[in-house]
Amino acid sequence: MTTRRFLILLLASGLASCVGGGGTLSPVVMEPSASLDELLNNYRTERGLGTLVPDARLKAAAGVQARDLAAHDRLSHRGSDGSDHVVRAERAGYGPYVAENVAAGQKSPAEVMRAWLGSSGHRATIELSPATNYGFAHAVAPGTRYKDFWVLVVGRQEAAQAAAPVRAAAVLPH
Numbered sequence: 001m002t003t004r005r006f007l008i009l010l011l012a013s014g015l016a017s018c019v020g021g022g023g024t025l026s027p028v029v030m031e032p033s034a035s036l037d038e039l040l041n042n043y044r045t046e047r048g049l050g051t052l053v054p055d056a057r058l059k060a061a062a063g064v065q066a067r068d069l070a071a072h073d074r075l076s077h078r079g080s081d082g083s084d085h086v087v088r089a090e091r092a093g094y095g096p097y098v099a100e101n102v103a104a105g106q107k108s109p110a111e112v113m114r115a116w117l118g119s120s121g122h123r124a125t126i127e128l129s130p131a132t133n134y135g136f137a138h139a140v141a142p143g144t145r146y147k148d149f150w151v152l153v154v155g156r157q158e159a160a161q162a163a164a165p166v167r168a169a170a171v172l173p174h
Contacts, residue, residue: 036109036136036152040126043117049129052154057094058135062151064088065102069149070141075104085153094133098155099125104146109138112150125154132156 034042041051065088068079077085077100085100101122106112116122131154139149 034110036113036138036150039109039113040134040136040152043113043126047127049127050132052131052134055094055133055135055155057092058089058098058133058153058155059137060092060135061085061088061094061098062100062135062137062153063139064092065100065153066137066139066149066151069102069104069151070139070144073141073144073146075102075146075149077102089153089155094155094157097130097158098153099128099131100154101125101150101152103150104148106148106150116152125152128154130156 037054044051065077065079065085068081069075072080079088083091085098086096089095089098101116103112103115103122106115116126133156134152134154136153137151141147141149
């Protein structure tokens, strides 16, 4: 797939969406005890998409955002330092082609996947066919409004000479 087509898919996927509270539930049945890793790749496999391979750098980028959201009791793609998902992935040594889902308030991987799959923008990120890797993080902050904060970053490592990274333009209301 060309870099240009990948960038168009990223733009079309609604990278700036976020899910708070319980979110809209999708009709997909999720095994309550499954890990997010299993749920993510089972969903992709059922739809004929390639499985995603865990990447420590994307996990680190997701962890930075999950901890930041928990520390500030908020839901956003923008970090408290002004960073976006592309910057966080690049800081971790990955990029520049990444997409991010964030959510807050869900109590289990099954709940957060149902919420993300019930949102077209989040589902598009999960279904990105050019993506090859993912990183996932969950932060818990008991004294906050949401208590549980979830971040999924998917991406595809590309050569340094590729086109400029795509950045989310705005955060949609949640």
